[in-house]
Amino acid sequence: MDAIHPQTTALIRKLESIAPLALEEKAALLRLPLRLKTTAADQDILREGDVPSECCLVVEGFACRYNVTAQGKRQILSFHISGDIPDLQSLHLKVMDHSLGTLIPSKLAFIQHDDLHSLMHSHPRLGDLFWRDTLIDAAVFRQWMVGIGRRSAYSRIAHLLCELLVKLRAVELVEDHVVNLPVTQAELGDALGLSTVHVNRVLQDLRGAGLISLHGKTLRVLDWDRLKTAGEFDPAYLHLRKRDAL
Amino acid sequence: MDAIHPQTTALIRKLESIAPLALEEKAALLRLPLRLKTTAADQDILREGDVPSECCLVVEGFACRYNVTAQGKRQILSFHISGDIPDLQSLHLKVMDHSLGTLIPSKLAFIQHDDLHSLMHSHPRLGDLFWRDTLIDAAVFRQWMVGIGRRSAYSRIAHLLCELLVKLRAVELVEDHVVNLPVTQAELGDALGLSTVHVNRVLQDLRGAGLISLHGKTLRVLDWDRLKTAGEFDPAYLHLRKRDAL
DNA sequence: CGCTAAATTGAGGTAGTTCAACCAAAGTGG
């Protein structure tokens, strides 16, 4: 296989967590021209109102999409890890209706819209797969809405931790039930519609109940079953290829 | 034009609110085989876990997608009006991760997945347009997340009313600033993550402030500018073709 | 007219917020 851009393997790994890829499709992905970039933490990649002409692949690191209210309150809309293309929607929605930024130092790879369009033209199944990816994105939004709108803080946090664990596991960044969780409590709060203070207290509850342990950035899930129950977590909405037997 | 299924005009009108359609594309849409159905209010069309083989076009009426928590709390995820295909995502996500139901008596038209796939195959631009539609869907989810997570009840309700007005206007179901709003306060609450009682009180506030009047199902926007301000409403996220000069 | 669903009101409670302080860990520059 003529791998010109090995960074694309992150993308391939992620897409394969969603659907199988043919050899020729992988080869075509690897031939995608990339513009590489290394960024610090807390850097904006795109801002609301921007009109991008390329998409951003997260090769390594942690990114999030977010919106800021007129009163300066931030809502994080999604987290993104290795293999994700958080702004894939910009292929068909010209103007960004939200911002995209890094949470930790990250490696990014930018792909021209034109190159993606011609890739999908020559490989329609990849086009469907990208569409499917944006649909899964939307499914996660829906699940977050349920959490923010109708679940207690305790349940919400448990749910998010479950989701992160499963997503990281799907791209093999997890060994056993231990994750590197590079997200501050303030960021968790912004994602869940909670204050930092309350996130802190609920995390203590989760620890007190023996569901997790949290030292520095290391999250260890001590009781996966009870954490799933607490968060009412059912991974079906992630539409992964192999239902993870966690 | 060989209009076999005039119900499709609702779909065409809606798609044209998003992007222009070629004559041949409209003709192809009109040739789509439809299975028509008339339903009462509060009927489930699809339930979580279902594996549909057709999509549901709302010809007339009002539908919503929703999820129910283990504790029996409902979160409404989206409202759908004439021309919408609320379960378009089922083309690529086999298992429903939420339910779909009517809010009032409605006319529905079901389209086989196969027919949609071959339509998109022969008219790739329509495929892109459907994709775009699901992306706008996701943009609305994002906006709702911001509201539920970070805005006050007052602001949230104002925002939702703005959104409904603009969406109805885009498919020409609104004259001036008066809408038929066939949604109960309980349903508004389920959409916004609020209790019925609180929705009621905030609606009174909005009336007291002279922003709206609400008699029965008739919503009249008395002060569009102040309602927009109250809801921090910017229609950009709806990605409509013509930015409505409301 | 009677029935039912929806809207409205009151009162009391609580899950979450805000503010402000303090502590701990992790860099960073000298």
Added chain:
DNA sequence: CCACTTTGGTTGAACTACCTCAATTTAGCG
């Protein structure tokens, strides 16, 4: 390698936006 600074985590206390429950009124409809 240590003092210094910064960032993130933790705690307490006061507050409030919103919830729950339960009753009452109003509106729609056969």
